[in-house]
Amino acid sequence: MFGAHREEYSGKLRWPRLAQDVAIVAWPSFLVASVATMVCFAFIDPLLVGNDDYPPPAFATRMGGYALGFFFFWLVASLSSLLSLYLVRTARPEPPENDETAEHGVRSTE
Amino acid sequence: MSVPETDIDGGLYAVRQKIYPREIDGRFQRLRTIAAWVLLGIFYVIPWIPWGGRQAVLFDLPARKFHIFALTLWPQDFYFLTWLLVIAALALFFFTALAGRLFCGYACPQTVWTETFLWMERLVEGNRSQQMKLARAPWGTEKVLRKGGKQLLWIAFALWTGFTFVGYFTPIRELAGLVANFATGPWETFWVLFYGGATYVNAGFMREQVCKYMCPYARFQSAMFDNDTLIITYDERRGEPRGPRKKGIDPASKGLGACVDCTLCVQVCPTGIDIRQGLQYECIACAACIDACDEVMDKVGYPRGLIRYDTQHGLEGTPRRVLRPRTIVYATLLTLLVAGLAWSITHRNAVGVDILRDRNALFRERPDDTIENVYNVKILNKDGDAHEFRITGSGLPGLVVDYAGPTVWVGPGAVQGVPVRVRIPEDSLEGGADIDLTIVATDRPELTASGKARFIAPTD
Numbered sequence: 059m060f061g062a063h064r065e066e067y068s069g070k071l072r073w074p075r076l077a078q079d080v081a082i083v084a085w086p087s088f089l090v091a092s093v094a095t096m097v098c099f100a101f102i103d104p105l106l107v108g109n110d111d112y113p114p115p116a117f118a119t120r121m122g123g124y125a126l127g128f129f130f131f132w133l134v135a136s137l138s139s140l141l142s143l144y145l146v147r148t149a150r151p152e153p154p155e156n157d158e159t160a161e162h163g164v165r166s167t168e
Numbered sequence: 169m170s171v172p173e174t175d176i177d178g179g180l181y182a183v184r185q186k187i188y189p190r191e192i193d194g195r196f197q198r199l200r201t202i203a204a205w206v207l208l209g210i211f212y213v214i215p216w217i218p219w220g221g222r223q224a225v226l227f228d229l230p231a232r233k234f235h236i237f238a239l240t241l242w243p244q245d246f247y248f249l250t251w252l253l254v255i256a257a258l259a260l261f262f263f264t265a266l267a268g269r270l271f272c273g274y275a276c277p278q279t280v281w282t283e284t285f286l287w288m289e290r291l292v293e294g295n296r297s298q299q300m301k302l303a304r305a306p307w308g309t310e311k312v313l314r315k316g317g318k319q320l321l322w323i324a325f326a327l328w329t330g331f332t333f334v335g336y337f338t339p340i341r342e343l344a345g346l347v348a349n350f351a352t353g354p355w356e357t358f359w360v361l362f363y364g365g366a367t368y369v370n371a372g373f374m375r376e377q378v379c380k381y382m383c384p385y386a387r388f389q390s391a392m393f394d395n396d397t398l399i400i401t402y403d404e405r406r407g408e409p410r411g412p413r414k415k416g417i418d419p420a421s422k423g424l425g426a427c428v429d430c431t432l433c434v435q436v437c438p439t440g441i442d443i444r445q446g447l448q449y450e451c452i453a454c455a456a457c458i459d460a461c462d463e464v465m466d467k468v469g470y471p472r473g474l475i476r477y478d479t480q481h482g483l484e485g486t487p488r489r490v491l492r493p494r495t496i497v498y499a500t501l502l503t504l505l506v507a508g509l510a511w512s513i514t515h516r517n518a519v520g521v522d523i524l525r526d527r528n529a530l531f532r533e534r535p536d537d538t539i540e541n542v543y544n545v546k547i548l549n550k551d552g553d554a555h556e557f558r559i560t561g562s563g564l565p566g567l568v569v570d571y572a573g574p575t576v577w578v579g580p581g582a583v584q585g586v587p588v589r590v591r592i593p594e595d596s597l598e599g600g601a602d603i604d605l606t607i608v609a610t611d612r613p614e615l616t617a618s619g620k621a622r623f624i625a626p627t628d
Contacts, residue, residue, distance in 0.1 A: 066440075067438060067440075068373065068375055068377070069282075069375040069376030069377060069438040069439055069440070070376075070437070070438065070439065070440030071377070071440075073377055073380075073381055077377075077381075078381050081374075081377070081378075081381045081382045082381065082382070085378075085382040086382075086384060089384075096249070100243055100246035100249070101243070101246070103232065103243075119230075119355075120229060120230050120232070121229065121230060121353075121355040122355065124229060125355055125358070125359075
């Protein structure tokens with residue numbers, strides 16, 4: 059995708075489906091994970107999570123706790139994005155708008 | 169689609185150089201370059217600004233304190249950050265309603281860093297035709313040097329970007345020392361590489377694909393548009409029917425509009441759309457098509473602005489309205505929120521107190537017939553100056569507060585824990601009761617805070 063030289067400027071190209079899927083799953087979940095990490099650790103000090111008889115080693119330092127929290131949120135949000143994408147991609151295509159299918163109870167999304 | 173040699177109408181209006189997307193000059197492209205310089209300058213310089221012995225802007229995650237110039241934010245002040253995010257979102261709505269995707273074209277980090285990477289690419293590999301020639305050439309010394317040089321420049325710049333990013337969270341001067349000695353901790357190393365790598369891939373390779381496939385704002389911004397929103401648009405009424413024509417001919421006599429169909433606007437578009445088909449969500453409002461079209465209009469002697477910033481109403485020849493319910497509501501909300509934030513930051517309680525009971529003993533019966541409880545009083549000084557604090561207590565008759573010194577010194581933006589002994593006469597309480605402990609700054613009595621604590625006495 060990146061390696062071969064193309065005559066066309068790279069921003070103009072259509073991405074292959076797989077690249078689109080990876081981007082659609084990874085990017086929004088990254089944004090959501092960033093916000094979730096901020097909100098979560100504004101209220102929870104990772105050191106308190108580690109303040110236990112058997113603290114998870116990653117929570118021994120605050121930076122480790124923040125990083126672990128961020129990747130946890132990213133993973134969870136990615137799974138959600140992945141399922142949503144799967145449902146959208148595997149759904150029967152929406153019929154075109156403004157045709158007779160409307161009277162068969164197919165609601166327009168607009 | 170491949171980019172053809174750019175001749176307008178069979179060489180009559182030949183443009184000298186081949187056009188490469190973005191390699192177009194014009195007033196809006198110069199404006200974008202200035203915006204990129206300013207924004208990147210701000211980003212790379214801010215962590216180096218000192219402020220009273222510390223970094224002016226430092227989000228000190230390990231210490232859970234945010235320093236923003238004179239302001240120090242604590243976890244308790246988190247709602248300021250939420251408030252700020254709401255303001256940022258509303259500002260985006262406001263400017264989108266007013267001026268369309270100005271943010272995308274001039275201020276979005278994705279756009280700005282892509283511009284910078286393109287600039288570095290041109291610096292090493294030359295313009296488009298030189299780049300294409302280089303790509304076709306067999307691998308030799310020059311190709312290795314140029315391709316390697318570009319990668320080196322990109323990687324160095326991306327790493328510097330990652331380093332700067334981490335410098336917002338770790339004191340950047342210390343970090344620079346650690347980097348110079350290859351002694352950064354695992355998390356600093358990781359985040360420098362993570363952010364640097366994201367910059368490299370996003371700006372070096374994905375570029376406008378990010379806008380087309382990944383950006384949510386690109387998809388929902390149309391919800392904030394109305395007929396008075398400034399957009400980049402092709403004046404269809406003036407341009408159509410498009411077509412080539414001989415120089416000096418009156419287009420009306422041929423039944424033609426102003427568009428000479430040179431397709432330059434399509435060629436320079438970094439997202440590959442044809443602006444003449446109307447507003448499309450792929451358009452990142454970079455205005456390259458405006459600059460390209462203006463240049464052509466100048467050449468053929470037509471007035472500029474066939475493609476221009478305008479509103480739907482402007483295109484239809486009806487009056488443009490800047491003031492309309494949508495913008496008035498956004499502007500009012502924005503003003504209120506900003507004023508409210510400013511007020512509450514300047515009027516927030518700059519001190520706080522946290523009281524923890526000493527865990528070792530519930531109480532102590534002293535030989536002088538008093539009961540003593542011990543607390544650890546934590547004084548938070550969020551103010552920019554140091555203060556001396558006095559601690560007083562109330563809530564029980566005959567209550568005496570005892571701690572080291574008449575006052576406690578707490579530095580700016582610091583927490584000081586003070587062991588405090590509270591004594592009451594033996595016969596004044598059985599069981600337990602709540603007491604209040606209050607801290608007051610001796611130089612500014614309005615800096616005060618109190619907290620409740622449980623006092624425990626024997627029940628016999």
